[in-house]
Amino acid sequence: xxxxxxxxxxxxxxxxxxxxxxxxxxxxxxxxxxxxxxxxxxxxxxxxxxxxxxxxxxxxxxxxxxxxxxxxxxxxxxxxxxxxxxxxxxxxxxxxxxxxxxxxxxxxxxxxxxxxxxxxxxxxxxxxxxxxxxxxxxxxxxxxxxxxxxxxxxxxxxxxxxx
Ligand code: INI
Numbered sequence: 001x002x003x004x005x006x007x008x009x010x011x012x013x014x015x016x017x018x019x020x021x022x023x024x025x026x027x028x029x030x031x032x033x034x035x036x037x038x039x040x041x042x043x044x045x046x047x048x049x050x051x052x053x054x055x056x057x058x059x060x061x062x063x064x065x066x067x068x069x070x071x072x073x074x075x076x077x078x079x080x081x082x083x084x085x086x087x088x089x090x091x092x093x094x095x096x097x098x099x100x101x102x103x104x105x106x107x108x109x110x111x112x113x114x115x116x117x118x119x120x121x122x123x124x125x126x127x128x129x130x131x132x133x134x135x136x137x138x139x140x141x142x143x144x145x146x147x148x149x150x151x152x153x154x155x156x157x158x159x160x161x162x163x
Pocket of ligand 1: 027029030061062063064065086087088089093099
């Protein structure tokens with residue numbers, strides 16, 4: 001007989017990165033900050049147990065180029081998930097809104113279209129100090145967060161496919 005207090009089925013991806021192949025796309029623009037995001041992402045992948053050989057890092061010139069690299073990597077079917085890292089500082093660009101909207105919008109669309117999850121590690125701030133705060137400073141490391149999201153989502157999609 002079915003129990004009355006049956007619990008709903010919960011799917012939680014978790015952070016076990018063993019066997020996962022992850023690509024990290026990182027922008028050279030504001031490299032002093034994005035290199036810290038990259039380090040945060042690589043540290044997180046290592047902590048999750050992702051094999052170094054299964055991690056690919058692709059550099060692009062700026063946040064606006066993250067999309068085409070991410071799209072090509074996602075379509076290659078060689079990766080379970082991606083993490084995309086960049087830094088857009090309002091003070092430095094008159095077209096801040098364009099760079100932010102286009103780069104983050106493209107990444108969201110690529111993830112939905114390809115079904116390959118993308119951890120979003122594009123920092124958008126008013127000034128450099130706020131960016132450093134989010135690249136290993138007072139407010140954590142958004143590269144790390146993006147890599148952890150990539151691992152969790154890759155595992156979740158595997159669970160959904162294979163409950
Ligand atoms: N790219 C960034 O990643 N961050 C920025 O703050 C930025 N600003 O300030 O303009 C930026 N611009 C470059 C852009 O992403 C492209 O690389 C460039 O337009 C060439 O296509």
